Amino acid sequence: MESHVHSPPIVRDDEQVAHIPGEGLAKGLAVTMRHMLRKSETQQYPEVHPDLPARSRGVIALVEENCTVCMLCARECPDWCIYIDSHKETLPAPEGGRPRARNVLDRFAIDFSLCMYCGICIEVCPFDALFWSPEFEYAEYDIRDLLHEKDRLGEWAATVPPPPAHEVGAEPPKELSAASRPAPARRTAPPAPANRPAAGASAAQEAEREPAAEPAKSAEGRPRREPPRAMRDIRSIRPPGSLPKKNGPSSPEKKDGPEGER
Incomplete structure (x- = not known):
């Protein structure tokens, strides 16, 4: 018995496949209704503002009071987009002191057309003068207007969110744990018996009773200086003048007679 395999019909280019009228429209409306539900x-936006994370990198804010013009942020910036100007100011000297000089910030500007938002300036600042702010609405029509001075950077400091709270069950910071730890109790010496004087008091009383030894005087009446301890030890071991003679060839003894006179 022969088996016959039915192959799909071949559609030629000149033939047209029959379609149901309105089939494509129905599929499009079905997709629309599915997404509408x-x-x-x-x-x-801008009627509804996005809910950004707390650590969003929107713009760099400046706290001018914390800046000491150390120039560390400007030196570490890979794009060289931070511009700082300052001058020195001499403070009056306090009582018993000398006048001090400090740097006063005149200009702090960031060119956000060059900034790549790497955050290196914020990380290297040792005085917490720079922070990330989630503010992002500072677009300008002219690229030259993206150079913002310290007044505008200071306004963005008010938009810096507080640091997030610790997770539940996390260890508190070491500073807080050390401050809340009770101070160790000091050990006090046991009181001395009433009928027995203290060791320090008895030693002091005996020192007062004994007369002070008078220093030895020389023949001229001046006090004699005692030799150092090392010299005293040497003299106690071997008095001066008793050191052995050096080993050497013995000298010939003199003989009586004409041979000795030679």
Whole structure:
């Protein structure tokens, strides 16, 4: 018995496949209705502001009071987009002191057309003068207007969010744990018996009772200086003048007679 395999019909270019009228329109309306019943993910900005994370890198804010003009942020910036100018000011000397000189900040500007938002300036600042702010609405029509001075950077400091709280069950900072730790109790010496004087008091009383030894005087009446301890030890071991003679060839003894006179 022979088996016959039915192959799909071959559609030629000149032949047209029959379609149901309005089939494409129905598919499009079905997709539209399916998305209309879902919750919308689009936020109508600027009427609805986005809910940004706390550590969003929007813009760099400046706290002018903390800046000491150390120039560390300007030197470490890879784009060289931070410009700082300052002058020295002499403070009056306090009582018993000398006048001090400090740097006063005149200009602090950041060119955000060059900034690549790496955050190195914020990390290297040792005095917490720079912070990340989630503010991002500072677009300009002219690129030259993206150079913002310290007044504008100081306004953005008010938009810096507070640091996030610790997770539940996390260890507190070492500073707080050390401050809350009770101070160790000091050990006190046991009181001395009433009928027995203290060791320090008895030694002091005996020292007062004994007369002070008078220093030895020389023949001229002046006090004699005692030799150092090392010299005293040597003299106690071997008095002066008793050192052995050096080993050498013995001298010949004199003989009586004409041979000795030679």
